[in-house]
Amino acid sequence: MDLQERRGIETDVYQPAEDSRLLADAVCERLANVGDGPGGGRTVLEVGTGSGYVAGRIAAETDARVIASDLNPHAVRQAREVGIETVRADLVSPFVDGAFDAVAFNPPYLPTEPDTEWDDWMERALSGGEDGRAIIDPFLASVGRVLAPGGVVYLLVSSLADVDAVAECAGEEGFSAAAVADHSFPFETLTVLELFR
Template sequence: METPYQNHINKTDFDHVYEPAEDSFLLIDALEKDLPYLKAKKPTFCLEVGSGSGVVITAFGMAFPNSFCFCTDINFKACEMSLSTALQNKVLLDTINMDLVSCFINNKFDIVIFNPPYVVTEPAECGGCGIEASWAGGEKGREVTDRLLDIIPKILSPDGTFYLLLIKENIPLEVIQIMSKYGFKSETIITRQVRNEQQIVLKFHR
């Protein structure tokens, strides 16, 4: 998978939108590692929740030009940047400014991707719609993630796959147990130690 062209973005724009970092590129690496599986799936409808700069969903769209790609973000500036990144890389993308997937209930996506706000913070720091929404995760760094886990069974197709990035402090085993109760199997695609963070990308499927 190619890394999308990003030189169109002004550095000052990252005062308002999460700048692609090690976690963003780990997620792309995980998708690349799982490319044979994804190609066999031939996904049609693909969604990234919380797209930020759009680098991940654009990389996916570059690898799967026949897929219909969508992304959401609670930060309107992130939606604008995601669309710009997609256009610069000739990827067709629909962006929707919303909280998680509130408008997509009962829509069936083949692939859902989420790099959540995973930093452990005070619960009061959650709920914003600016750049803080990209990192403030509340208790266990999981308050936003857990909300999405409850919705995944409703928006994922029966044969769909959900990719989720977490860190050790998020207690990934608890997430695996939650998804197991919904009937999902789990796999660890990739792990990486980045300074003081142990990052992991999990794959869930029925």
């Protein structure tokens, strides 16, 4: 791949930032403190992997088998290039029931007015719709299906998307929520929620 192609991918793929690092730190720490899942090993899915940073950290720092997914074909290619087993997918749609002991997701969460959105891959990686939850709510409605018994979800949420509203939506889908990490900035607080049944 030449430099121009690389630059094109990097402008179309969400690259690691503070939210990525917070999610990776929390997931790696939490997985280090739990026992093995069914069959003696754990299988973790990272939804919306972007560059593959979070999935790569989980694979390197835990004993889990990690699978990543992203709707963006550029992200899928970039994550595969760094050795992450990656599937092009819309949220959890192609995966079988009960396949994962943990699911991690750093969703698009920035509130965006419909008339100011532009149609490209970076916009899709950032825009959470008018309330910041346009992707979070469908994810919460579908993720339970792919969780193994005792499985957990690690969801990064911004205060811009209303953490309490996200926890309430998770409750409506049968999850209990606990904040396991957070980091404050002048304009928002990022929180990692652990969702469990």
